[in-house]
Amino acid sequence: MTYSEENYLKVIYHLSLNHSKGVNTNSIANVMESKPSSVTDMVQKLAEKELVIYKKYQGVSLTEKGKFTALMIVRKHRMWEVFLVETLDFSWDEVHDVAEQLEHIKSEKLINKLEEFLGFPTEDPHGDPIPDRNGKIAKIDKKLLSEINAGKKVICVGVKDSSPPFLQYLDKQQIALGSTIEVVSKEDFDLSLTLRVDDKDVTVSNKIASNLFVKTL
């Protein structure tokens, strides 16, 4: 399994979660910052190895084998993120690029020992669940903050967008995983929200609220 094949499987896995049907070539190319023709090539190779199911013009989906492989990569990515934040004091906006490299290290023993050292974490620093060594992944019950009505109290449990600018914005507003957030009011005009976090009021745009996962109490 090459570095490149692993990346394709990972991307197909993530895209499958939304696009319930076959994932189309174009969207893979967009995420990978490559060209649709390159995707077609690789997808055909993956199909020969029985990692994906692919029919021309019909999009692509993972086989069981492909899905397991993808889950193991996601497992490694998220586990390393926990390590970077918990053990090495990285902040949550700094871990992605390094984890993107570390996820390709091939050693079952390493990832299992790391998991043990970290105390069998179930979520990464962005609130995403970590698959276990059998590929089992918890489904976390969460809603977007933008779907919450005024007056409700919720807890921040994850982010949809984990790009550094967004994460740094949240740091600045002192919103972190586990923060209690009360939706004080919602503006009809632009769907912006006024929140109460740590006894302070903050107003956030709909775009912000659409990228923050929360759970109702």
Add this chain to the structure above:
Amino acid sequence: MTYSEENYLKVIYHLSLNHSKGVNTNSIANVMESKPSSVTDMVQKLAEKELVIYKKYQGVSLTEKGKFTALMIVRKHRMWEVFLVETLDFSWDEVHDVAEQLEHIKSEKLINKLEEFLGFPTEDPHGDPIPDRNGKIAKIDKKLLSEINAGKKVICVGVKDSSPPFLQYLDKQQIALGSTIEVVSKEDFDLSLTLRVDDKDVTVSNKIASNLFVKTL
């Protein structure tokens, strides 16, 4: 800098330590388990990037830039070995292959944070010195056990061969870094040695003794 280029620089660095002149193509190919012609190709590319000095038929040596790059790879390799043994409880014969992968992770911040977490170690689990972030590497004063005369007491400080079978043999004889070893006698015929380790006598061949570094007390 590609994975492959990094491996060449590392190998050239290690070979330079012995072969005080230019390193020859053949020995690089042997270590890399590739062919001399492939080495010639790559060495020419590295010369264009000013990482090595290369004249046809004259062997190759590292430039300052190339040497620094090689030292940073060695630094990462040995630092990760410490992590695997100290933090994740790997044994010293299990770490090499994983460290071989981890040494290519590109993040200065990661290696420096890891160094801090590990308490600024100066040696890896095989007794080899770890270069600091400026590329400075301690020269450890050591001799081969095979050069020690009968009657002397020494301390084990490193191994020349760090292959699993050799390391496992040492484990079996209860010889570890820091062990005190007394050379009880030396056999003229085959240069085998009788040692006293932890109040027990062990006889080792010259081959074993030629792969164990010690320091005299």
Add this chain to the structure above:
DNA sequence: AGATATTTTTAGGCAAGGCTAAAAAAATAA
């Protein structure tokens, strides 16, 4: 020194993984 053996380089080729441009299929619009 001259002949032979060894080492190193060159030449040409191959697979992986990308690209562009053109062709084919599918989706959309009239």
Add this chain to the structure above:
DNA sequence: TTATTTTTTTAGCCTTGCCTAAAAATATCT
């Protein structure tokens, strides 16, 4: 339903890093 647009695939090319076989340079032996 036919025409047009969009998406996807194919064809052919490029670079990287490896290979084998042949040629060139160096080293060794007598």
